[in-house]
Amino acid sequence: MRVALFATCLGDTLFPEAVKATAVLLTRLGQEVVFPPGQTCCGQMHVNTGYQADALPLVRNYTADFADESIDAVVAPSGSCVGSIRHQHEIVAERYGDRSLRERVERAGAKTYELSEFLVDVLGVTDVGARFPHRVTYHPTCHSLRMLRVGDKPLRLLEQVREIDLVELPRAEECCGFGGTFALKNSETSTAMLSDKMRAVTTTGAEFCSAGDSSCLMHIGGGLSRLRTGTGTVHLAEILASTEQRFRSEEEVSA
Amino acid sequence: MSSAFLGFPTPPPRAPYATGHLRGDQSFPEAAHTALDDTQQRRNLGKATATIRGKRDQVADELPDWEELRSAGSALKADVLARLPELLERFEREVTERGGVVHWARDADEANEIVTRLVADKDSDEVLKVKSMATQEIGLNEHLGSAGISPVETDLAELIVQLGADRPSHILVPAIHRNRAEIRDIFLREMPGVDPNLDDDPVRLAEEARKYLRSKFMSTRVAISGANFGVADTGTLSVVESEGNGRMCLTMPETLITVMGIEKLVPSFTDLEVFLQLLPRSSTGERMNPYTSMWTGVTEGDGPEEFHLVLLDNGRSATLADGVGREALQCIRCSACLNVCPVYERTGGKAYGSTYPGPIGAVLTPQLAGMHESRDDPNASLPYASSLCGACYDVCPVKIDIPSLLVELRHQHVEQSRYTAEAAMMRASSLAMSSAKRFTKAQRASRLGRVLGGADGRISALPPPLNAWTSARDLPAPPKRTFREWWDSEDGREAVRAARREAERGES
Numbered sequence: 001m002r003v004a005l006f007a008t009c010l011g012d013t014l015f016p017e018a019v020k021a022t023a024v025l026l027t028r029l030g031q032e033v034v035f036p037p038g039q040t041c042c043g044q045m046h047v048n049t050g051y052q053a054d055a056l057p058l059v060r061n062y063t064a065d066f067a068d069e070s071i072d073a074v075v076a077p078s079g080s081c082v083g084s085i086r087h088q089h090e091i092v093a094e095r096y097g098d099r100s101l102r103e104r105v106e107r108a109g110a111k112t113y114e115l116s117e118f119l120v121d122v123l124g125v126t127d128v129g130a131r132f133p134h135r136v137t138y139h140p141t142c143h144s145l146r147m148l149r150v151g152d153k154p155l156r157l158l159e160q161v162r163e164i165d166l167v168e169l170p171r172a173e174e175c176c177g178f179g180g181t182f183a184l185k186n187s188e189t190s191t192a193m194l195s196d197k198m199r200a201v202t203t204t205g206a207e208f209c210s211a212g213d214s215s216c217l218m219h220i221g222g223g224l225s226r227l228r229t230g231t232g233t234v235h236l237a238e239i240l241a242s243t244e245q246r247f248r249s250e251e252e253v254s255a
Numbered sequence: 256m257s258s259a260f261l262g263f264p265t266p267p268p269r270a271p272y273a274t275g276h277l278r279g280d281q282s283f284p285e286a287a288h289t290a291l292d293d294t295q296q297r298r299n300l301g302k303a304t305a306t307i308r309g310k311r312d313q314v315a316d317e318l319p320d321w322e323e324l325r326s327a328g329s330a331l332k333a334d335v336l337a338r339l340p341e342l343l344e345r346f347e348r349e350v351t352e353r354g355g356v357v358h359w360a361r362d363a364d365e366a367n368e369i370v371t372r373l374v375a376d377k378d379s380d381e382v383l384k385v386k387s388m389a390t391q392e393i394g395l396n397e398h399l400g401s402a403g404i405s406p407v408e409t410d411l412a413e414l415i416v417q418l419g420a421d422r423p424s425h426i427l428v429p430a431i432h433r434n435r436a437e438i439r440d441i442f443l444r445e446m447p448g449v450d451p452n453l454d455d456d457p458v459r460l461a462e463e464a465r466k467y468l469r470s471k472f473m474s475t476r477v478a479i480s481g482a483n484f485g486v487a488d489t490g491t492l493s494v495v496e497s498e499g500n501g502r503m504c505l506t507m508p509e510t511l512i513t514v515m516g517i518e519k520l521v522p523s524f525t526d527l528e529v530f531l532q533l534l535p536r537s538s539t540g541e542r543m544n545p546y547t548s549m550w551t552g553v554t555e556g557d558g559p560e561e562f563h564l565v566l567l568d569n570g571r572s573a574t575l576a577d578g579v580g581r582e583a584l585q586c587i588r589c590s591a592c593l594n595v596c597p598v599y600e601r602t603g604g605k606a607y608g609s610t611y612p613g614p615i616g617a618v619l620t621p622q623l624a625g626m627h628e629s630r631d632d633p634n635a636s637l638p639y640a641s642s643l644c645g646a647c648y649d650v651c652p653v654k655i656d657i658p659s660l661l662v663e664l665r666h667q668h669v670e671q672s673r674y675t676a677e678a679a680m681m682r683a684s685s686l687a688m689s690s691a692k693r694f695t696k697a698q699r700a701s702r703l704g705r706v707l708g709g710a711d712g713r714i715s716a717l718p719p720p721l722n723a724w725t726s727a728r729d730l731p732a733p734p735k736r737t738f739r740e741w742w743d744s745e746d747g748r749e750a751v752r753a754a755r756r757e758a759e760r761g762e763s
Contacts, residue, residue, distance in 0.1 A: 007738045009688060013698050014731060016738035020750065023742070027754035030762065035742050040688040046681055048643060050665030054685035061689055088662070129761075146645035175597045179642025186640060187723035189287050192297075192601040193642070194727065222728030225713055 003031045004066055006076035009041035015214040021241035022077045022115055036065040044084035049181045056096045059089050063104035074112040077237045079144030079212050082114040114144060115237055116153040116212060127160035132239045135165040137206040141213045142175050154212055154236055161239060167204045178219035194223045201231060208234045267572035268361050270624040275363040275394040277624035279608015282636040286606040296432045300603055303431050307594045310540025327529045329654040332585035335520050342487040342520050349490025353552025355562040362569050363393035366514060369565050370395060371402045373512055379477045385501040386410030387481025388588055389514045389567055392610040407471050409500040411464050418445040424604030426590035427538050432603050478504040482515040488523040491551045495544045505548050511559040516567050518584040533652035537589035570623030579663045583618045585653045592647035598640055608633050614647035618660040627671050638664035698737050708732025
């Protein structure tokens with residue numbers, strides 16, 4: 001399959017390791033991975049903060065690249081961005097767009113997948129040949145869980161990873177408190193939610209908290225780092241792309 | 256032929272600005288700041304919501320057709336909203352034919368005046384009350400008080416709130432923020448004739464409240480209730496509760512006055528089958544509520560001699576007129592969304608400044624009472640009081656898509672607001688990300704952020720408004736290379752070639 005990578009603005013700019021891992025993993029699984037260079041951002045921040053008119057150019061830009069018929073599927077290492085593409089692009093196109101935009105939105109949305117969905121539902125694999133000899137707990141993230149209904153797909157993938165010590169996260173389904181601009185507009189409530197999430201993570205004794213969204217990991221990781229807990233975060237894609245030679249590049253370690 | 260001038264269309268009525276409890280005096284973040292500091296309340300709320308959540312999950316899972324019931328409830332309510340005028344007229348006719356008197360109230364002021372006049376007509380200076388969200392919404396108790404009439408709340412939790420001169424913080428459990436030691440103190444301080452040696456044993460607390468309320472039931476001639484459902488076909492009204500005090504109020508006094516929001520209708524009696532399964536399981540986690548009262552008009556020699564029904568709009572028509580937001584009127588006030596909401600669990604209900612707290616309140620309140628009635632209207636902060644985690648949508652018994660409604664209200668807020676610094680930031684970022692050329696330029700600029708990072712690559716302090724982030728969280732410094740730079744580099748190409756070789760080895 002010809003699989004287009006959607007890096008997401010946050011992944012491209014701040015968390016390239018998760019996107020690199022996705023690219024390498026999909027290639028290793030036999031897919032022809034392409035990166036349409038015109039891509040930028042899905043516009044979720046604008047829609048969720050109330051700026052639908054400002055999301056319109058981003059929706060147009062997304063469909064310009066990904067509605068293309070030469071692309072069989074689009075994969076993004078982010079449940080919330082995929083959720084936005086599938087559920088919010090239609091709202092914006094309906095409100096401001098013309099018929100051709102609405103058609104492109106539908107075409108692009110229908111073939112856009114979050115990583116675990118693509119691996120399990122489209123490629124039909126749960127064992128991707130990964131090895132990650134660490135104690136890990138998994139935070140399912142709200143949009144993967146409730147907007148995309150990915151269910152236990154990420155866990156089924158993680159369970160097949162060699163030498164991983166996967167430990168259950170208490171109250172896993174509860175929001176970490178990120179919520180995009182919610183973390184700024186309601187910073188104190190967001191922090192209260194984060195505190196409880198961090199307590200849940202650290203009680204597991206895990207070395208890493210993993211998730212399928214860099215944004216949630218930025219939040220949880222930012223808190224864990226501030227408190228010097230010694231617990232790190234790692235994107236699901238990075239675990240799945242880890243093999244005998246640990247995938248994380250020298251560059252990242254020295255950064 | 257001359258054409259008749261029909262006049263300019265008038266906007267549907269909203270709840271009045273200064274009457275009732277549909278607007279706080281602080282924005283949500285300000286009120287939440289106070290609430291988050293209250294460690295006792297945080298603990299009380301966390302414990303109570305976790306208990307109710309657990310019970311609800313258990314009894315919802317018991318029903319094999321729970322999802323079908325939710326769909327049926329949602330479809331029934333959508334149908335009611337689609338033909339509300341017709342059903343209301345029918346309902347009015349049926350109630351009247353069975354001996355009830357129907358009053359229409361455009362807003363809280365009208366409803367308060369109607370009810371107060373009816374009570375005063377009976378020469379009564381005391382009135383019993385069944386717990387009611389509608390009368391709380393319009394501030395009826397305060398209005399009655401100003402007319403020299405004492406309302407006595409008969410629901411135990413509502414009584415605790417009333418005696419404590421407090422405000423409710425939950426739709427179903429108004430005193431959820433109180434523990435039993437606090438309740439004992441309130442009773443000792445405020446309840447006439449209470450045993451001075453009262454301890455905080457729940458049985459003893461309930462016993463004292465019962466003694467107090469019994470004397471009221473025996474002597475008061477007028478009662479005021481809300482209604483959970485009104486049946487259009489038969490003019491029947493219904494209240495569901497768990498203490499039986501409501502039933503006393505509905506049957507013992509000579510005059511019964513019911514205040515009901517116009518959206519509370521169901522078309523026919525058999526529709527109650529759906530809601531009487533959905534409501535108790537969603538709200539208290541019970542299979543069935545202990546008391547379900549139904550009454551239709553008046554019956555000679557049985558129950559109240561006089562029955563008045565006040566049909567309340569108070570912003571409901573304005574909500575109904577919104578093609579998207581009207582979905583909020585499907586709400587049956589079960590409070591399941593409050594009990595799963597991580598924001599509500601931390602802040603409690605008072606932070607929402609409204610009779611309707613939690614996720615449903617965040618969509619209902621701004622629609623009933625508006626978001627821009629004053630400069631810096633506190634209601635404008637409500638649609639943002641959510642991380643959009645979606646837990647509320649999953650438990651809603653009538654499938655109200657609360658996260659999508661919140662997003663819609665945020666859009667409406669932005670459309671109606673003056674241009675702000677935030678809007679400028681959003682416009683700028685939209686422009687920067689509308690093409691890859693501009694985006695890569697912005698990415699290069701953001702790399703300047705690397706200088707903010709310490710030796711460990713962590714950013715711990717940012718200027719406003721981003722200091723709201725770094726007050727409690729670090730941020731990683733931007734990496735040396737973006738993904739697209741890596742992809743276009745020899746390293747990137749080599750990594751992909753290596754992965755391709757692995758794929759080929761796997762296949763061979």
